[in-house]
Amino acid sequence: MxxxxxxxxxxxxxxxxxxxxxxxxxxxxxxxxxxxxxxxxxxxxxxxxxxxxxxxxxxxxxxxxxxxxxxxxxxxxxxxxxxxxxxxxxxxxxxxxxxxxxxxxxxxxxxxxxxxxxxxxxxxxxxxxxxxxxxxxxxxxxxxxxxxxxxxxxxxxxxxxxxxxxxxxxxxxxxxxxxxxxxxxxxxxxxxxxxxxxxxxxxxxxxxxxxxxxxxxxxxxxxxxxxxxxxxxxxxxxxxxxxxxxxxELNEYIGCGSAAHSYIDGKRYENLSCIEEYIDAIKEKAEAVKEVIINSEEDNIEEYIFMGLRKIQGISLQDFKNRFGKDINEIYPEIINRHKSAGLLIVNDENIRLSENGIELSNIVMSDFILTV
Ligand code: SF4
Known part of the structure; x- marks a missing residue:
């Protein structure tokens, strides 16, 4: 839902x-x-x-x-x-x-x-x-x-x-x-x-x-x-x-109104942000989408990690596997090990999360999970 x-x-x-x-x-x-x-x-x-x-x-x-x-x-x-x-x-x-x-x-x-x-x-x-x-x-x-x-x-x-x-x-x-x-x-x-x-x-x-x-x-x-x-x-x-x-948790939502974003079926939609343009577009075409971005699998993985690591409990390994059909450790073996050894990531059987030091350096840790350049 x-x-x-x-x-x-x-x-x-x-x-x-x-x-x-x-x-x-x-x-x-x-x-x-x-x-x-x-x-x-x-x-x-x-x-x-x-x-x-x-x-x-x-x-x-x-x-x-x-x-x-x-x-x-x-x-x-x-x-x-x-x-x-x-x-x-x-x-x-x-x-x-x-x-x-x-x-x-x-x-x-x-x-x-x-x-x-x-x-x-x-x-x-x-x-x-x-x-x-x-x-x-x-x-x-x-x-x-x-x-x-x-x-x-x-x-x-x-x-x-x-x-x-x-x-x-x-x-x-x-x-x-x-x-x-x-x-x-x-x-x-x-x-x-x-x-x-x-x-x-x-x-x-x-x-x-x-x-x-x-x-x-x-x-x-x-x-x-x-x-x-x-x-x-x-x-x-x-x-x-x-x-x-x-x-x-990268779940789906519909955004209505000017500047609203939606995430549906792996696509990101952004509405027009100017109020007047939004009103006119709805009157004329019954929709006000400014941009649609079709997320690649890599985009979805990155977004899931960036958002998921913001949660204190981190990312569920099982949920990752259910969504992407792969183990997260298979995709990022070296990065996860490196940050784990440096004490920035905590990994157990169920999830991967940022440590307190990891939260302070979250931008650096997260940027290492970028797949697309
Ligand atoms: S102008 Fe102030 S009240 Fe309005 S959205 Fe920005 S922060 Fe909130």
Whole structure:
């Protein structure tokens, strides 16, 4: 069974570090966009789905009437019995009415973007909310009955000290969310942060400090009952994100909306990312695919390894054999042995995974698994 990803490309303001396919000041297109999205879903989603994830952008920034019409379309989609249905939201855009509409369409998991606890850091990042608004959004979601909540956090931020990072984690853990996503800031080309950094105006932590932030977070969260199940993701037992596991296990998903990606029958599809072009393409041709890439067997093997090694439990040897008809050790005998001897990979009868040192050097280890040049 496939999963379904739905992209909402609207944000109230563009954060200064963000290179996602999201746009500010395009609210006038919301109605037409939702109409097109509903058409695309009706044409592409005819089977039962395992999970749904509405991401963005800021899905909670949609107006109530748009959430309502999207909800009517989603209610028609058949869902697996134990389906997970996540919606992403940002404080400052949540209202009781919107959350109730999401609940009514079947959403059972919320993912809230906080990033940092301190208002000074939120300002540096260009976030639209302050800390009080985050707390209010979180409490509102709990009060309405959402019992599976993720909070997104970032470390390695400009002006962020290790103490500020630990304070963020302590305050967030006090709220008792089921899941935490913790990513280090990457300064991407094309963002405001990139320009500021080029001009030497961003004071970011050193690599050593960043590593310390990562390690301290891991120790602290594990002491509080959160299990690291992927390099950047922690959860309480049984609250791992099922939708993201679809990506990490190279399973199939349908992506609807501008810039959405799909992976179906070994093919990768990417939709047009410009909102206007997406709307026009759906109107004119009833599809908005920009590019289709037919994965070779080598591509599938590489992707399976890159994604699989992100999971703390690593790659299942049996699953690899079932998918590709070969033992992974037959394909990479020398590479696996070398990294095993260097203490970067741990290999047992069931799986291959990165060691703690291996996680720190994951880019180097993973690049050795590239088959195609
Ligand atoms: S809210 Fe999220 S998607 Fe929107 S601009 Fe900020 S980081 Fe990007």
């Amino acid at each position: 496939k999963s379904l990803y739905i992209h909402i490309p609207f944000c109230k303001n563009k954060c200064l570090y963000c290179d996602f396919k999201s746009f500010e000041g395009k609210e006038n297109l919301m109605e037409q966009y939702i109409d097109s999205l509903i058409v695309e879903m009706s044409l592409r989603v005819s089977e039962k789905v395992q999970n749904i994830f509405i991401g963005g952008g800021t899905p909670t920034f949609l107006k109530e009437e748009h959430i309502k019409s999207l909800g009517e379309a989603i209610k028609k989609i058949q869902k697996a019995e134990n389906y997970e249905f996540t919606v992403e939201g940002n404080p400052g855009t949540f209202t009781r009415e919107k959350l109730l509409l999401f609940k009514d369409m079947g959403v059972n998991r919320l993912s809230i973007g906080l990033q940092a606890w301190q208002n000074s850091l939120l300002k540096v990042l260009g976030r639209i909310h302050n800390n009080d608004e985050f707390i209010a959004s979180y409490k509102l979601a709990r009060e309405i009955g959402f019992n599976n909540i993720n909070i997104d956090l970032m470390f390695g931020l400009p002006n962020q000290t290790i103490d500020m990072w630990m304070d963020t984690l302590e305050k967030v853990v006090d709220l008792n969310p089921e899941h935490l996503s913790i990513y280090s800031l990457i300064i991407e080309e094309g963002t405001s942060f990139y320009d500021l950094n080029e001009k030497g105006k961003l004071l970011v932590p050193t690599e050593e400090e960043e590593r310390e932030m990562y390690n301290k977070a891991k120790t602290f969260l594990e002491s509080k009952g959160y299990k690291q199940y992927e390099i950047s993701n922690y959860s309480k037992l049984g609250s791992e994100c099922k939708h993201n596991l679809v990506y990490w």
